[in-house]
Amino acid sequence: MVSAADRIGRPSVAVAAVLLAATMQRPADVRALTTANVKAGVLHLTQFKTGVALSFNLHPVAADRLGHIGNNGAPLILNERCGGAYTERELERAWCEVREGAATDHPSLTGGVPIGELEDPLYAGALNMSHLRRTGMVWAAEGGASIADICSVSGHTLENGMKVLEHYLPRQRFLANRAISKINMLRAPSLEDMGQVLAA
Known part of the structure; x- marks a missing residue:
């Protein structure tokens, strides 16, 4: 998409896609972000739906994509066609336009791959902006972030954040392979080994 x-x-x-995944926020919240929401590399926002106030560092990829943003209150996602903020419908249309362009190389982005040919049924259907919130959560979990870490960014309760990850993480081969690589089947740990671990 980028x-x-x-x-x-x-x-x-591209900015929208990066911010959606890197902030784990809803499209409406990301669309509303302005330069006033960023201070010294820290993003501050209050979610529309929940009223939850959040603050966290911008991911380096998002900061790089935004470049020097100044402090003039301009939208972070600036519609290049009109020079102002996107309406919800305008951003959806722009998203669909880019998704169609990206689908020439990646047909699954528009749901253009038959279900039987998909490696993972989660890729069925078109990629919507709202999907990238969960994508960011999964990527954070794959990177070793705890559920509490992830929810402190996404704004989910621990219970709801866990439901999202329970649905999506079991299908992640990366995590399964990482778990397999940690199994030591060569020998059982001795009492001395376990004592050293506990002492540490």
Whole structure:
């Protein structure tokens, strides 16, 4: 999506995609972000739906994509066609335009791959902006973040955050392979080994 957005002259959609995944927020909250929400590399926002106030460092990829943003209150996702903020419908149209462009190389983005040919049924259907919130959560978990860490960014309760990850993480081969690599089947630990671990 990011490459396709850059290629077809829609860098705002690339910014949206990166922010959606890197902040784990809903599209409405990301669309409403302005330069006033960022201070010294820290993103501050209050979620519309829940009223939860959040503050966290911008991911380096998001900060790099935004570049120097200043403090003039301009939208972080600036519609290059009008020079102002996107409406909800305008951003959805721009997203669909970029998704269609990206689907030439990745047909699963528009649901263009038959279910029987998909490695994972979660890729069925078109990629919507709201999907990237969960994607960010899964990527954070794959990176070793705890459920509490993830929910402190996404704004979910621990229970709801766990439900999201319970649904999506069991299908992640990366995590399964990491778990398998940690199994020591060569020998059982001795009492001395376990004592050293507990002492540490």
